[in-house]
Amino acid sequence: GAVVSQHPSWVICKSGTSVKIECRSLDFQATTMFWYRQFPKQSLMLMATSNEGSKATYEQGVEKDKFLINHASLTLSTLTVTSAHPEDSSFYICSARNGRRVEQPQHFGDGTRLSIL
Amino acid sequence: RKEVEQDPGPFNVPEGATVAFNCTYSNSASQSFFWYRQDCRKEPKLLMSVYSSGNEDGRFTAQLNRASQYISLLIRDSKLSDSATYLCAVNPYYGNNRLAFGKGNQVVVIP
Numbered sequence: 001g002a003v004v005s006q007h008p009s010w011v012i013c014k015s016g017t018s019v020k021i022e023c024r025s026l027d028f029q030a031t032t033m034f035w036y037r038q039f040p041k042q043s044l045m046l047m048a049t050s051n052e053g054s055k056a057t058y059e060q061g062v063e064k065d066k067f068l069i070n071h072a073s074l075t076l077s078t079l080t081v082t083s084a085h086p087e088d089s090s091f092y093i094c095s096a097r098n099g100r101r102v103e104q105p106q107h108f109g110d111g112t113r114l115s116i117l
Numbered sequence: 118r119k120e121v122e123q124d125p126g127p128f129n130v131p132e133g134a135t136v137a138f139n140c141t142y143s144n145s146a147s148q149s150f151f152w153y154r155q156d157c158r159k160e161p162k163l164l165m166s167v168y169s170s171g172n173e174d175g176r177f178t179a180q181l182n183r184a185s186q187y188i189s190l191l192i193r194d195s196k197l198s199d200s201a202t203y204l205c206a207v208n209p210y211y212g213n214n215r216l217a218f219g220k221g222n223q224v225v226v227i228p
Contacts, residue, residue: 111160
């Protein structure tokens with residue numbers, strides 16, 4: 001089945017640090033990738049959608065200068081949380097889809113637990 | 118009204134019993150529907166897509182009720198390993214590229 005790898009799994013760092021998270025599709029071409037954030041006992045909140053070779057589309061309320069997304073190839077997207085603060089602590093999950101049609105399912109990476117001290 | 122709503126539960130189910138739960142969506146023009154399973158502190162994993170005619174995969178049956186705007190998931194002969202949170206995902210409106218997720222239905226299968 002479709003495999004999506006996300007790295008790192010855990011990050012603990014000081015306030016003010018920038019953190020980069022990688023999302024790779026291992027056995028398919030990810031035309032579209034999504035970045036989500038999930039707080040405990042809450043639903044997945046979409047942060048942004050990125051299509052390979054294009055600028056990411058951010059959801060309302062998500063600061064594009066704080067959450068930098070790069071989708072430079074069909075197998076890799078990165079999310080950089082710049083100058084992270086404690087309120088950015090959350091579970092960040094990427095998903096990838098082979099194609100741009102919404103009826104094609106998304107496959108999720110393992111997620112990254114980010115803790116900012 | 119939220120795009121997707123689920124009763125978080127928990128749904129406590131005796132092992133071997135059947136459990137069913139629904140997910141309601143707000144936009145009648147939504148076209149794509151999915152059920153995902155999420156274990157505690159893990160990523161969601163695709164369980165099944167939901168088709169207009171309904172679909173079945175082993176002990177799992179998913180159905181779509183467009184008139185009442187909900188999808189359902191039924192689990193027969195529950196196993197301890199079925200304990201998880203089941204997330205529904207819906208594309209919020211026609212032509213939109215993204216999915217909206219519910220908070221999930223938490224299922225606890227009791228020995």
